[in-house]
Amino acid sequence: MKKTLILSTALVSLGFAANADITVMSWGGAYGEAQNEAFVKPFVAATGKATIMVDSDNPATPIKAMVESGNVTVDVASLEYADAIRLCDEGVLEPIDISTLPAGADGTPAADDFLPGAVTECGVSTDIWSNVFAYDTTKFPEGPTTVADFFDLEKFPGKRGLRKGAKAVLELALMGDGVPAAEVYDLLRTPEGVDRAFAKLDTIKSEVVWWEAGSQAPQLLADGEVAMTTAYNGRIFAAAMNEGKPFEIVWDGQIYENEMFVVPKGAPNMADAMEFIAFATSTEGLRASAQQISYGPARKSSMLEEIVFKDGKTVMAPHLPTAPANMGNALETSADFWVDYDAELNERFQAWLAQ
Template sequence: MHRKIILTSAMTLLATTVMAAEITVMSWGGTYGQSQVEAYHKPFTAQTGINIVALDSDNPAIPIKAQVEAGNVTTNVADVEYADAIRLCDEGLLEPIDPAILPPAPDGTPATEDFLPQGLSDCAVGSIVFSTVFAYDRSKFPDAKPQTILDFFDTQKFPGKRGIKKVPKAVLEMALMGDGVPADQVYAQLATKDGVDRAFAKLDSIKKDIVWWETGAQPPQLLADGEVAMTMAYNGRIFGAAVAEGKPFEIVWDGQVYEYNLFVIPKGAQKQEEALEFIKFATGTQRLADQAKWISYGPARKSSAGLVGLYQDGKTEMAPHMPTNPANMQNALGSSYEFWVDHEAELAERFSAWLSQS
C-alpha cells in the first residue's frame, strides 16, 4: 500500500509538471500564425521549457468569448484585433494586464512610452500593425495598372471580379475612399446616414462582380485561381504569396485601413503566470522585430522599427513592405475602434440585409 501511494504521488507530480510546461495560444493561422511560431513560440520554448500549443481560428475573439461565458476556458493566450480587445475587456471577459510588467526598450524607455498608439490597453498588449489593402494580379493588367482605391471600384477601366471580405468593417471605409472621400474624413461621413448610404451605393456599383471571402487565406487563393482580378486582403497574406511563392501579385497601398493585433488572456484562464511570461517575451523589442522576418506586419513597439531587417529569403528588405512605411501612408486610414464599438451592431445588421438583396 505504501509503495502504491508513493508511486501514485510520483505520477501525479509528473503529470502536474507536464501540464505546467504547456500553454495554448490561439491565433489566426496561415503565414501569420507561422510567423508567431518562428519568432515567438520556438525561442520561448527553448528559453523556458514551456511548450506552446498553437490553435488557429478565423477570429479568436469569438471562441474566447464563448469559452469564458461557458465557464470552460481552455485557451491561455489569444491574439485578437484591437476593437475586440477593448470590447471583451469592457465586458469583463479578459484578465487585466499591468503594462509595468512588460520589458522596457533596449535604451531603458518604459514599455508605456515605447508602444505605438493603441499598442496597449487595460487587458491587452500589442504585437503587430496590419492592414487591409487591395491587391491585383499583374498578368491581368499588362498595360494600365491600378494605382488608387478608386481603381478597385472601376470595373470599366479595370474589368474583372473583385474579392471582398464578408463583413462591414474596413469594407465600408474603403468603399467611401473608393468614392473619393479622403481618409481623414471617412469616419465623420460614416457616422451619418448619408455617409452610410454613400458607402453602400459604392458597393452596389460593383455588387454583381463581387466574390466574397471570409478567411485570410482566401484572397491570395482567389487571385491565384483567377477567380478575381483584384481583391481586398490582409497585406501580409499578399506579401507571402508574392515573395515566398513568386505569385505575380501587387499591393496598392492607397486607401489601406490599418489596425492592431494584441495578445490577451481570457478571464479565468489557467496558468496565467506562464501566459504572462509568454506575452512579456513575445512583445519584447527584439521579438517583435524578429516577426517581421517572416511576414510584412509592422511591430507595435517604436524601438523595434530600426531592428527590422531582411525577409527570411535573406535578400528582401522588409521595411518598404510594412503598412507603417511612410511611403505607404499617404492616404491611409487608422481603423477607429471607438467608431466600431458604437456602430458595429447597426452596420452589421444593415450589411446583412444588403447582402440578402438581389
C-alpha cells in the same frame, strides 16, 4: 526541463492540448506560421514550457463563447484592436499591467517604447497590419493604382474579392467614392454616410466573391477567381515572397490597425500566459515577427535597426503599412467607432447581402 511541444490544430483535436502549458489562438495561414516562428518556438526554447498554437478564422468569437460558457481552454489569443477593446469592456479579458512588460532593448520603459495606443487595458500589440487590395500583375500590367480603381469595373473588369463583413469594407467604399481618409469615420457616423457606402458597394455587388478567412484572399487571386481582392497585406507579401506569386499591393486607401495579444478571463495558465506575452512583445520578439511577415512592429526600439526578411536580403521597410511612402492616403481603424457601431452596421450589412 519540461517536454516542449509545438503542435498543429489537427493534433490538438486529438487531445494533445491537455499536455500543453500554454495554448495560443491565432489566425492560421502565413500569419499563424509567422507567429509560431517568431514567438512560440523561441519561447519554448527559452523557457522549456510546452506551448501550442491553434487556428481560428476570428479568435474573438470562440474566446467570447469560452468565457461565457465557463470552459476556457485558450491562454492567449490574437485579436483585432476593436475586438480587444470591446471584449475588455465586456469583462471577457484579463487586464494587463504595462509595468510588467519588459523595457526596450535600449532601456526605454515599455510605456514610452510602444507606439501610442499599442498597449490597452487588456491587450498588447503584436504588430501593425493593414487591409489593402491587391491584383495579379500578369492581368493588369499597368495598374490599378488607386482605391477608386477597385470599384471601376469598366477600366479594370473582373470579379472582386471582399471580406464578408462591414468593417474595412464600408471604409473602403467611402474612400473609393472619393472621401478623404480623414473624413471617413465622421461620415460613417451619419445615415447619409452609411447609405453612400452601401450605394458604392452596390456598383460592384454582382461581381463580388466574399471571403472570411485571411488565407482565402490570396488563394482567390491565385486561382483566378477574382481580378483583384482586399486582403491582409502580410498574406499578399507571403504569397509573393514564399510562393513567387505575381501579386502587387495597392497602398492607396489602406486601412491599418494594431493586432493585440490578450488573455481570456479564466485562462487555465494565467501566469504563463502573461510571461508569453511579455516575451513575444519584447523588442526582440517584435523584430523577429517583422522578419517573418510584413507587419510593422509596435515598439520604437524594434525599428532602431534595419529589419530584413527571413531570406536575408529583402529589406522590410517598403513592405510595411507604416512606411512613409505607403501612408499617403491611409486610414487608421477607429476602435471606438467599431465598438459603438459594430452590431448595427453588421446587421445592415447582412440585410444588404440578402437583398
